[in-house]
Amino acid sequence: MSPDGHRLVTTVATLDDASTKYVSALWEIDPAGDGAAHRLTQGADSATAPTFDGSGSLWFIRKSAQDPDADPQAALWRLPAVGEAERVALRPGGVASIVTATASDRVLVLADVLSRTPDTDADVRERRQTTTTSAILHDRYPVRHWDADLGPGRPHLFDVAHDGRLDPVVTRPGAALRDAHVAIAPDGDVAVTTWRTGAPQAATRTALVRIDLRADTPTEPVTLRADPDADFFAPTISPDGTRVAFVSESVTTPTTAPMVTVGIIDLATGAVTEPAANWDRWPTSVSWSADGTALIVTADDDGRGQVFVIDATGREDREPVRAVTSTDHCYSDVCVHPDGTTLFALRSSPAEPSHVVRIDIADGAVTPLPGPAELPALPGTLEELRTQTIDGTPLRAWLALPHGASEQARVPLLLWVHGGPLASWNAWSWRWNPWIAVAAGYAVVLPDPALSTGYGQNFIQRGWGSWGFEPYTDLMAVTDAAEADPRIASERTALMGGSFGGYMANWIAGHTDRFRAVVTHASLWALDQFGPTTDGADYWSREMSPEMAVENSPHLYVADIVTPMLVIHGDKDYRVPVGESLRLWYELLSESGLPAADDGTTVHRFLYFPDENHWILKPQNAIIWYRVVLAFLAQHVRGETVDLPDVLGDVEIAPHDPM
Template identity: 55%
Template sequence: MTQDTATPFHDLDRYLEVPRVAGLALSGDGSRLATTVQTLDRERTGWTTAVWEVDPTGAAPARRLTRSRKGESSAAFAASGDLLFTSARPDPDAEPGNKDDDPKTALWLLPAGGGEARVVATAPGGLSGVLAARDADVVSVTAPVMPRAASLTEDGALRKERTDRKVSAVLHAGYPVRFWDHDLGPDEDRRFVASLAPADDARLELRQLTGPGRQLDEHESDLSPDGTTLVTTWTVAEAGAAQRATLVAVDTATGERRTLVDDPDADVYGPAVSADGRWVAYVSETITTPEQAPVLRLGLVPLDGGEAAPEILADDWDRWPTSVAWLPDGSGLVVTADDDGRGPVFLLGFGAGGPGAGEPVVVERVTADDATFTDVRVAPDGAALYALRTSYAAPSAPVRIDLAAFRASGDAGEREPVAATALRGPVAAPTLPGVLTEVETTAPDGARVRAWLALPEGATASDPAPLLLWIHGGPLSSWSAWSWRWNPWLMVARGYAVLLPDPALSTGYGQDFVQRGWGAWGGAPFTDLMAITDAAEALPEVDAARTAAMGGSFGGYMANWVAGHTDRFRAVVTHASLWALDQFGPTTDHAYYWHREMTAEMAQANSPHRFVGDIRTPMLVVHGDKDYRVPVGEGLRLWQELLTRSGLLAADDGSTVHRFLYFPDENHWVLAPQHAKVWYQVVLAFLAEHVLGESPELPDHL
C-alpha cells in the first residue's frame, strides 16, 4: 500500500493541533449561532476554548468572539441578544493587587451591540450551567456551595478556612462519594437565579433557589421562556445506597418547589419546556433488573402540575431518544436517537388536539445524512433546525436542516428525509487518509450485526491491510459519532483497517438487540464480535493473518474476554477495563446501578479473570489512577495475574511480552494532550511489534 502523508493523521503533533468544535447556542430571534472551538494552549500541554459566531444563513464566514488563555465555555444568548459565557480569565475590573492564584469560573456578558465582555456574576466555588430565558431577562446558574453555608458570602469564608488549614477531608452521609473522574463534596451544587440589568454595570444579584443536599448532582435543567420556572432533575435517595432522578419545577421568584414526575420505576432526565410554557417533555429510562434491560421513552407532563398524569409518548417506537426540543407552535417534538450506526433527527408530531390530547403521535425521520446530529436548536419560526453534524467521516460541524421543506413535502408519515446543509463553520474538516464503508453479517442466533470499516488508501487484494477490531464502551452505546480520543484514522494512516462494530447491547438497533446481551456480557456480544470480524477478514482488502483487538471501558472488558476465549488475534489492547466483576461491582463510583444487573451469579459467569489461564496473546494494559468508573484496582489485578497466571507467564528473569501503560494523574479517559500522544505512541508501537513484526519505537522520555 502507498500512503499519503499529507493528512494530520500521519503526525500526532499535527493531529493534536486540529481545532475541535463543540456546543451550539441560538439567539432568541434566530439571527445568531454560537459555538466553541477547542485548541492546544501555547505550552501544548492543555486545551483552551473560545466562542465563535456562525451565520445561520451560511452567507458570512464564522468569526471569533472571545480570546483568552483561560478560555470560555457554556455560551448562551440572553433575551436581549447579549452573549453569556463562563470563564476563569482575569477580571479587568478587579481591584489592583487582588491576585487570585486559583481563579474560579465567572459569568461574563458580551453585549449584542459590540464592546468588551465584562463579569456580571461570581461565586467562591465558580459558576456553571448557564440557562437564559428566551423571552425575559432572567438567567440561572449553578454554583457549588459548602453544606453549612447559607449564602455565597458564608461559602467563601468556609472555603478560605479549609484552604488556610489545609483540610481536604470530606465527611459523607450518603452515596455516591465520587463520579467518573472527580470526588464529590464537600460542596454541593445549588441553583441560583438573577435578573439581567439592561444597561447597569453592577454585578447581578444571585438569588438562591435550592438549598443544601446532593439533589442536583449531575442535574439537567431548563428555564421556561418567561423565566418564571426552573424545571430540573432532582435526585432522591433510595434503599441500598441507590438513587433515582425525579423532575421538579421551581418558582424562580419564591423558590417554591413542586414535583412534576416521580416514577418509582424510572429515572427521568433531559427536560424541555414548550414555547408556550404549558408542557415539559423529557426522557424516561426504566430501572433495570437482572433480567430486564432499560427501556427509554419520551415523556410529557403539564408544567402547571394539574391533574394530568405524566404521559409516555410513542411507546411503540423502537428507538431510544437521546435529546428532545419543542417546535415553537407546540405541534411536535424534535428528537434525536441512535439508529443503525447513525444518530438522525426525528420529528414526533402530535395530533390535531396538540400535546396532552391523548391522540396517536407520528414519528418521522427528518435527516437523510449518514451522520449523527447533536445540539439541535429550533429556529423561532420553526422553519429550520440548527445542529452539529458528525460521523466517522468528519468531526462535529454546524449545519442547517430545512424543516419547512420537509414538512411541506407530504402528509405525516409519508415524507422523505432531507439532507442537512453545511454552514460556514470555524473549522474545516481534516482530510482523511482512507475511506469509510460498512460491513454486516448474521450472528449465530440469526441477528443482523453491522459495523463501520475504515480502510486505508491503497488497500487491495494484492496488498491487504492488517485489521484492528475496536470494541466500543458503554456498553449501551454505538460507534455513531467522531471520537478524538479513539480515532480510527490515526491507525488507518499507518496502514491498518479499523473495524468499528455494534454488537449486542449496542443502541440503535431496537430493544431486542439490547436485551440479547443483557446479563450475559460474554454471550451474544462476544459471538457478534467474532462474526463481524469473520466478515471483515473475508474482504480482499483485509489481511486475516495480521489482526489485533482493542477496547476501552466495557470495550476493555470485551477485549479481556476476547483474550481469554480465542487466540485468533496477534495482540490485545485493553484500556480502563473491567477484569474481576465481583471486585468491580462494589468499588465502581455508582455501584448501585451495576448491582441492578450484576448479580453474584452473573458476575461469576461473565468475569474475564476466570479465564486468565487461557490467555496466550500479548496484552497491553492501560489504566489511569484517577479512574473512578473502573477503579485502577482492575488494571493492577489484571497486570499481576497476566504475569503470574496467564498462558504467557513472565519469564524467570521477570521479562514479559505484556506491557502496562499507567497514568498516575489521568482518569477514565486520557485527556491531557501530551498524555494522549503517549497513549497513541505506545499503542502503535505495541501493535507494530506484534502485528507487523517491526521493532517498537517509543519516545525516550518513557
C-alpha cells in the same frame, strides 16, 4: 441560537501555545451560511457554556488560564447585543452552568456552596484553603463521579440579579441538584429541574420538580414526576410555558434492560403522556418545535444518530414519529429556529469531526455552514459491513481502510470494541480515532454488537446480563466477515477496546487465540471486585446478579490467555477503578498462559497514567497513548520494532514468538 434566530454561537477547543492543554473559545456561525465564522472571545482564557437571554445578550462562563494573579474560579460573563463583554459575577467556587429564559431577562446559574448558607460560603472556603484541609465527610452515596470527588460543596441554584448578586431560589437542596438539567419557561417565571433523591439500598432516583421563580425568597420545589422504577432527565418547557417534555429511563434489573422513552407533562393538570410509546429507539435529546406542536428528538439509528420529529398533539391524522435526517452522520446539540422550518445542529461521523449544519425540517436537506476550520483530509475510506450472528440477528459495522488496500496489497485488521456498552460507533472520536491507525497501514472495523443502541430494544435485551456470550459471538461474526474481505490480511489481526470494550478485550483474550495482540484500556477484569468499587455501584448491582458476575467475569479465564496484552489505565478513573488493571497485570504475569519468565521479563506491557482518568485527556499523554499502542501493534502484528518516546525512559516492546 439567539431568540430572534439571527445569531448562532458554538464552543471551539484548540491547543494552547505549549500544546499541553486545550483552550475553549466562543465562535459565531452565520446561520445563513453566507459569512465566515468569527471568533468572539480572545486570549488564553477559556470561554464555555454560551446561551442567549430574551434581550439577545450572550451569557457564558470564563476562566483565566495563564495569569497567576487572576482568580482561578470560573466567572459569569455577559456580552450584550451591543457593546463589550463584561464580568457579571465572580464567586468562590466558581459557576458551573447557566440557563436563560428566551423571552425575558431571567438567568439562573448552578454553583457549589460549601457552607450551610451561601452568605458564609466565602469565609468557609478561605479557612479550608488557609488550613490546607482536604478532608470530605460523606453522609450519602455516591462519593465519587468519573474523576471527581463529590463534596464538600453541594450545588445550589441561583437567580442572577441585575447587579450581579446571586440569590438562591431553593432552600438547602443538599445533593439534589448534582448534575442537574434545568429548564426555564420562556417568560422566566418557572423552572423545571432534575432532582436527586435517596432510595433503598444506597441507590438514588432522579425526579422532576417545579420551582416558582417569582418568589422573593427561596422556595421549596414541587414534584412533577417521580417514580421508584424510573429516572427522569432532560426537561424542556414548551414555547407557551404549559408543558414539559422529558426523557425517562426505567430502572434495570439483572434480567431486564432499561427502556428510554419521551414523555410530556401538562403543567396545569399534571397529566403525563407518551407521544411515541411504540417507537423502538432511545431518544438522546429533546427540544420543542417553534409552535409547540412537535418534539425535535435525536436518537441512535442503525449506526447513525438521526434527527426525528415526534408529534405532540396526539392527533390521529399526524404521523407519530418522522425521521428528518437520513445521512451517515450523528446529530447533536440541536437548536430550533423561531421560523419553525429550520434546525441547526452539530454533525459528525466516524469520518468527519463535529461541524455546524443547517437542517430543513420539511425535506431533511442538510447544509454544512462555514466553520472555524475545514474538515480534515482522511488517509483512507469508510465503508459499511453487514453480516449476521450465529442466531441470525443482523449485524453491522464500519470498516475504515487505508488508501491503496487491495487484494494485492492486503492490510492487517484491528477490531475496535466500543465502550458503554449502551452506545454505538456512529460519531467522531479524538480519543479513539481509527484514522491514526489507518494512516499507519491498518484496517479498523468498528462493530455494534449486542447491547449497542440504535437497533431496537430486543438488540439490547439479547446481550443484557450476558456480556460474555451474545456480544462475544457478535464480535467474532463481524471479525469473520471483515477477514473474508480480500483486502484484509486475515492472519494479522489485533483487538482493542476501552471500558466495556476493554472488558470484551479481556474476555476475548481468554476465549480465543486468533488475535496477535490485545490492547485493553480502562477495562473491567474481576466483576465481583469491580461492582462494589465503581462510582456507580448502585447501578451495577442492578446490572448483574452475583451469579451472572461469576459467569461473565474474564479473570476466571486468565489461564487461557496466550496473547500479548497491552494494559492501559489512568489512576483517577473512578468509573472503572485502577485496581481492575492492577489485578489484571499481576494475574497476567503470574497466572496466565503467557506468564512472565523466571527472570521477571514479559511480552505484556502496562501503560499507566497517574494523572489521567477514564479518558486520556491531556494532549501530550494522548500522543503517548497512540504511540505506545501503535508500537505494540507493530511488534506483535507486523513483527516490526518501533522506537518508543524517549520520555518513557529505557523501555521497549519485547517481541513474541507464539511458536
